Every structure is written in C-alpha cells, then in structure tokens.
Amino acid sequence: MPPIARTPAAPAASPTGPRRLPAGIVPGLPLTALAPMQDVTDLAFMEVIARYGPPDFFFTEFFRVHSQSRPEKHILRSIAENTTGRPVFAQLIGESVPDLLRTVRELLAYPVAGIDLNLGCPAPKIYRKQVGGGLLRDPARIDEILGALRAEVPGLLTVKMRLGFDDAANFDRILELINRHEIDLLTVHGRTVREMYGGVVHYDLIARAVRQTRCPVLANGNIASAGRATAVLEHTRAAGVMIGRHAIRNPWIFRQCRERFARQTGGEGAPAVFQPSLADVREYIDLLYRATSTPAAPERTQVARMKKFLNFIGQGVDPAGAFLHDMRRAQTETGLFAVCDRHLLSDPSRLFAPEPFPGVIARPNREEAFERCSLDTTPV
Numbered sequence: 303m304p305p306i307a308r309t310p311a312a313p314a315a316s317p318t319g320p321r322r323l324p325a326g327i328v329p330g331l332p333l334t335a336l337a338p339m340q341d342v343t344d345l346a347f348m349e350v351i352a353r354y355g356p357p358d359f360f361f362t363e364f365f366r367v368h369s370q371s372r373p374e375k376h377i378l379r380s381i382a383e384n385t386t387g388r389p390v391f392a393q394l395i396g397e398s399v400p401d402l403l404r405t406v407r408e409l410l411a412y413p414v415a416g417i418d419l420n421l422g423c424p425a426p427k428i429y430r431k432q433v434g435g436g437l438l439r440d441p442a443r444i445d446e447i448l449g450a451l452r453a454e455v456p457g458l459l460t461v462k463m464r465l466g467f468d469d470a471a472n473f474d475r476i477l478e479l480i481n482r483h484e485i486d487l488l489t490v491h492g493r494t495v496r497e498m499y500g501g502v503v504h505y506d507l508i509a510r511a512v513r514q515t516r517c518p519v520l521a522n523g524n525i526a527s528a529g530r531a532t533a534v535l536e537h538t539r540a541a542g543v544m545i546g547r548h549a550i551r552n553p554w555i556f557r558q559c560r561e562r563f564a565r566q567t568g569g570e571g572a573p574a575v576f577q578p579s580l581a582d583v584r585e586y587i588d589l590l591y592r593a594t595s596t597p598a599a600p601e602r603t604q605v606a607r608m609k610k611f612l613n614f615i616g617q618g619v620d621p622a623g624a625f626l627h628d629m630r631r632a633q634t635e636t637g638l639f640a641v642c643d644r645h646l647l648s649d650p651s652r653l654f655a656p657e658p659f660p661g662v663i664a665r666p667n668r669e670e671a672f673e674r675c676s677l678d679t680t681p682v
C-alpha cells in the first residue's frame with residue numbers, strides 16, 4: 303500500500319503566538335471531520351455519530367449573522383452541551399463585519415474550538431445575499447472580512463470554501479488571502495457553487511490548495527468510504543478529510559478511516575477495518591430515531607424526518623433499491639420499522655455495502671429544491 307501523509311505537527315505561526323489545532327484522536331494520523339450540515343448536525347446527531355467512533359473535529363451548522371441575528375439556541379446546544387469529548391468549531395455565515403465581530407464575541411464565551419467562516423453555501427436564497435458561496439465572487443470583500451475576523455479571534459480561525467462561484471477563476475487569489483490572514487485550517491469542497499452537490503469533485507484543485515497554503519487543508523466532497531478517503535489523501539496530500547452525507551449513511555466511517563489510515567501508515571498489527579452488518583445498521587436506525595425524536599413532534603413529522611436519513615442509509619442496503627422503495631411508502635412509525643425489519647433482519651449478518659450501490663440515489667424533494675441547504679435538496 304502506498305503511504306499517506308502524516309498530519310503536519312507544525313502550529314500556525316502568528317504574531318499573537320502559536321495556535322495549534324487540537325490533536326486528533328490518534329495523533330499522527332490524517333484528520334477527520336464531520337461536515338457541517340444544516341438541520342442534520344445538531345447535538346443529537348453529533349452524539350449518535352460519536353457512539354460509532356467520533357470524527358476528530360465537529361463543525362456546527364452555520365449561525366446566520368445579520369443585523370438582527372443572535373446565535374441560534376439549538377446550535378449553541380451542540381457546543382455547550384456536547385458530551386462527545388471532541389472539539390467543536392462554530393461556523394458563521396454572513397458578510398457584515400460589525401455583525402460578524404459581535405457574533406464572534408458572543409460565541410467566544412462558549413467552549414468553541416475555533417471560529418469557521420462559510421464561503422460555500424450554494425443555495426440561491428443564501429448566495430443572493432452575498433454570503434456563503436456568494437462571497438466567492440468578491441475576493442476584496444473576503445479580504446476585508448478575514449482581516450477583521452483575524453484581528454478579533456485570538457484562537458483558531460478556519461474557513462470552509464468551494465472552488466469559486468461560476469468557475470475557479472478567483473481560487474488562487476482566495477488561497478493567497480488564506481495565507482495573508484493566517485487561517486489555521488482550510489476545508490475545500492472541490493466543487494464550484496454552480497456545481498452544487500453533484501457531479502465530479504475537482505480533487506486536483508484541492509491538491510493545489512494543499513500546495514499553495516501554509517495551513518492544513520481538509521479535503522471535502524464525495525468521500526464515500528475509508529478507501530475513498532485514503533485515495534483522496536494520496537492524490538491531494540491533504541491533512542485530512544471532511545465527510546458529510548456519507549456519515550449519515552455510514553456512521554462508522556470515521557472509525558473505519560482511522561483503522562484504514564493506521565494500516566496505511568504502516569501501523570504494525572493495526573486492527574482490520576470494521577465492516578458493519580445489516581443488523582448493526584438496524585440498531586443505528588433505532589438509535590437515530592430515538593435521538594432525533596422530540597416528544598412534541600407528531601408521529602408523521604418524525605417519520606418524515608427519519609425518511610430523509612433513510613434516503614442515505616438505504617443506498618447501502620440492497621443494489622436494487624428495494625428498501626428505499628418500501629421505506630418511502632411507510633406512513634407510520636410501526637410501518638417504517640416493519641420495513642426496516644424486513645430488509646435488514648431477514649439476513650442480519652449480511653454486510654452493509656461500504657459505498658452506495660451504483661444507481662441507488664437519495665431522491666430529493668423537488669418542491670423545496672435548491673431553496674436551502676437541506677436534506678431535501680442534496681442527493682448523493
């Protein structure tokens with residue numbers, strides 16, 4: 303097996319003193335992070351993921367920042383009440399410097415690992431306000447925002463970006479800004495805003511970010527398995543991987559990455575990579591349903607929410623998509639779990655596929671399509 307890069311140990315140099323990224327769970331291995339996902343990566347979801355082997359870092363879904371904003375309470379809970387033991391970075395989306403700085407000051411009163419700026423959200427409702435992915439059209443504005451944030455944030459300041467808006471024309475210029483403002487960690491989702499969530503991921507441009515920036519880079523986009531993570535790290539030489547939708551489907555993915563990385567970096571006697579069975583997946587579904595249920599929510603709301611998660615999970619159950627077909631027709635909790643039992647417990651020791659079966663896709667709800675970053679709009 304070809305070797306993969308070890309995590310760079312060097313701290314970010316700065317006039318205010320060295321700032322170090324928190325150590326990973328297994329120091330020296332490439333880093334893993336759970337991608338921020340609006341309406342998904344709340345406290346309950348982070349805690350469920352952690353049960354199966356946490357990522358090195360969590361990122362909150364974005365706090366919206368504007369003149370009237372206050373940090374959303376449910377997102378604050380994912381920081382203040384987090385019991386996973388892993389660092390949580392607080393992500394902001396906004397463009398008004400005074401409001402961003404006010405929000406940063408409020409968030410720094412919480413146990414955040416750092417402040418992360420969103421430069422990637424592709425939902426038109428968001429980018430039309432010149433925030434998220436919209437800012438990628440305006441490097442001068444990014445310069446101003448990063449300068450102000452760097453002066454306000456004494457600890458870790460991180461950025462999560464796409465390659466550009468229509469194309470990657472501004473990419474190199476923005477990478478220079480990442481260096482100029484001494485960003486401590488950069489995540490690159492290897493697509494433009496126009497490319498939304500589908501199609502190819504431009505890992506060659508992630509590799510360019512790794513070469514051109516002084517900070518560690520996390521590679522993001524379609525990292526479907528520990529095997530894919532290893533291949534992406536070999537190709538990009540990134541410091542680690544950030545994984546979103548595939549962690550919904552497979553919450554063991556961070557543990558599997560660590561096991562795979564340990565073998566790849568030549569760890570003598572490293573354990574084999576864990577392979578969950580369909581029975582394990584059935585248990586995960588049960589845990590996820592209970593963890594994400596709110597007593598006040600009507601059954602049909604809870605069932606509808608669970609189906610959004612199952613849309614992803616079902617991609618690894620059977621190659622014909624029969625589980626997804628039946629699951630989408632269930633109306634009640636009892637009906638939904640009967641479908642799960644039928645498909646997952648008739649041959650419980652069968653292994654869950656490590657990557658989605660080809661052609662079995664999570665179907666978005668077109669009514670809400672592209673209005674926001676949500677599970678309804680972002681199939682794999």
Ligand SMILES: Cc1cc2nc3c(=O)[nH]c(=O)nc-3n(C[C@H](O)[C@H](O)[C@H](O)COP(=O)(O)O)c2cc1C
Nearest residue numbers: 337338339340364523524545546547675676677680
């Ligand atoms: C439902 C959903 C919500 C998302 N919300 C956010 C968000 O709040 N902040 C952000 O930076 N990216 C957000 N993203 C993008 C992901 O963090 C990630 O960059 C993208 O899904 C690609 O990674 P993946 O292929 O591993 O899912 C969201 C993605 C999805 C699917």
